[in-house]
Amino acid sequence: MSAATFVSKDELRARFCSALSAMYRAEVPLYGDLIELVDDVNAETGIKPEDRLKVERHGAIRLGKPDELAMIARLFAQMGMEPVGYYDLSPVGVPVHATAFRPTARSSLAYNPFRVFTSLLLPELLEPELRAEVEAVLANRDIFQPEVRTLVAKSESDGGLVEADAALLVEKALDTFRWHDTALVTRDVYERMHEAHALVADIAAFKGPHINHLTPRVLDIDAAQEGMSRRGITPKTIIEGPPRRACEILLRQTSFQALTEPINFPGGGSTSGSHRARFGEIEQRGQALTRKGHALYLELMSKIPAAVDNASHQKALGKVFEAFPDTWEEIAAQALGYFEYALVGAAPSAPKALAELVRDGVVSQTPVTYEDFLPASAAGIFQSNLDSPDSPGKRSPSPPARNATREKFAALLPIKLRDSFALHEGIQESSIRKLEEQLGWKLP
Ligand code: OOG
Numbered sequence: 001m002s003a004a005t006f007v008s009k010d011e012l013r014a015r016f017c018s019a020l021s022a023m024y025r026a027e028v029p030l031y032g033d034l035i036e037l038v039d040d041v042n043a044e045t046g047i048k049p050e051d052r053l054k055v056e057r058h059g060a061i062r063l064g065k066p067d068e069l070a071m072i073a074r075l076f077a078q079m080g081m082e083p084v085g086y087y088d089l090s091p092v093g094v095p096v097h098a099t100a101f102r103p104t105a106r107s108s109l110a111y112n113p114f115r116v117f118t119s120l121l122l123p124e125l126l127e128p129e130l131r132a133e134v135e136a137v138l139a140n141r142d143i144f145q146p147e148v149r150t151l152v153a154k155s156e157s158d159g160g161l162v163e164a165d166a167a168l169l170v171e172k173a174l175d176t177f178r179w180h181d182t183a184l185v186t187r188d189v190y191e192r193m194h195e196a197h198a199l200v201a202d203i204a205a206f207k208g209p210h211i212n213h214l215t216p217r218v219l220d221i222d223a224a225q226e227g228m229s230r231r232g233i234t235p236k237t238i239i240e241g242p243p244r245r246a247c248e249i250l251l252r253q254t255s256f257q258a259l260t261e262p263i264n265f266p267g268g269g270s271t272s273g274s275h276r277a278r279f280g281e282i283e284q285r286g287q288a289l290t291r292k293g294h295a296l297y298l299e300l301m302s303k304i305p306a307a308v309d310n311a312s313h314q315k316a317l318g319k320v321f322e323a324f325p326d327t328w329e330e331i332a333a334q335a336l337g338y339f340e341y342a343l344v345g346a347a348p349s350a351p352k353a354l355a356e357l358v359r360d361g362v363v364s365q366t367p368v369t370y371e372d373f374l375p376a377s378a379a380g381i382f383q384s385n386l387d388s389p390d391s392p393g394k395r396s397p398s399p400p401a402r403n404a405t406r407e408k409f410a411a412l413l414p415i416k417l418r419d420s421f422a423l424h425e426g427i428q429e430s431s432i433r434k435l436e437e438q439l440g441w442k443l444p
């Protein structure tokens with residue numbers, strides 16, 4: 001079979017993303033309302049929308065056991081997505097650790113940027129009795145259709161899939177992400193899981209890891225946050241991440257609160273109940289920061305008091321972030337963010353500093369977009385969708401101890417876990433190498 005007859009991995013990802021989006025809109029009509037709002041906000045900004053603006057940027061699933069993570073990694077690899085970054089949510093009371101499967105090549109991100117924030121339950125944080133129960137339920141479930149395993153193996157050995165197989169893989173893989181309104185466990189077991197942590201019930205009480213949100217890109221997240229309430233969509237209290245700035249950095253996110261949905265339980269007794277898991281989110285991305293820039297970001301975030309409402313939270317952020325330079329020139333001078341450089345004018349024959357070339361208009365300097373996630377923001381998104389809506393003050397109890405590590409997580413993956421800084425830095429580095437080639441001399 002020649003590669004030319006295979007559907008490309010990028011195309012497979014694009015088709016999967018589009019199928020998932022259609023399924024989720026049908027399952028969660030409020031998500032369709034959010035998309036309409038995003039379209040309106042994006043149109044109002046007057047910024048010329050790129051072709052790919054309408055494509056969802058990310059989704060999220062929560063897995064129960066290492067086998068599921070290994071298989072999902074193999075499935076996503078066939079769609080051109082690799083695990084990037086490690087997020088340990090356990091220190092903030094969310095009993096999971098996570099990675100994001102995403103395209104890494106520039107051309108692949110441009111073709112279709114879809115990524116999946118994928119968490120894995122940390123059963124070692126549960127009481128021994130419940131842990132045994134949870135693990136027994138998980139051991140007995142298979143979240144993949146048999147065709148998914150066959151087609152992934154085929155794609156791995158042949159190097160791709162032909163049209164008919166690709167279509168079948170998209171169809172069968174979609175099933176893993178579907179909502180199940182009947183729990184896998186009795187009400188009694190569900191309640192015990194839920195009592196330990198709402199996330200435990202969400203992960204272990206169902207047949208599969210329903211997609212819990214999808215996230216389009218919005219060009220003005222502040223306008224979208226306000227727009228939600230006006231359209232009867234209940235937003236989470238605050239926009240996560242850095243404040244609005246002239247030079248946007250990292251990632252800002254907000255979501256609508258997870259819906260309370262009816263579910264059924266198998267077995268006798270009272271068989272109907274409700275479950276909160278599914279929501280809709282929006283994101284706005286800015287520049288990827290260097291380790292130094294990221295450390296400054298974390299330091300400033302640590303000075304922000306617990307948020308009461310979004311307006312005062314954004315005000316507090318704005319004040320504290322006055323300490324983070326807000327011109328590209330200064331961000332570059334202090335090496336806080338990554339940039340991509342390109343020769344756009346006549347190259348001088350004698351070596352000159354990069355900053356000078358940029359100032360002279362000989363070289364363009366474009367911020368590299370941050371393609372990953374933020375642990376504290378992710379925790380905020382998790383938490384806002386786990387508390388029961390009628391008792392917003394009630395937080396799920398914190399797990400007793402830390403047990404998660406990047407190494408343990410990476411060892412469960414059949415594919416190398418990649419580093420977010422290294423990937424963003426690589427874009428800057430390769431642009432500089434190319435620039436030096438064109439200049440014919442090394443930058444001093
Ligand atoms: C994942 C929450 C994290 C994000 O955008 O930071 C996330 C989840 O709720 O399963 O998606």
Ligand code: NI
Pocket residue numbers: 058059060117213215281381
């Ligand atoms: Ni998300």
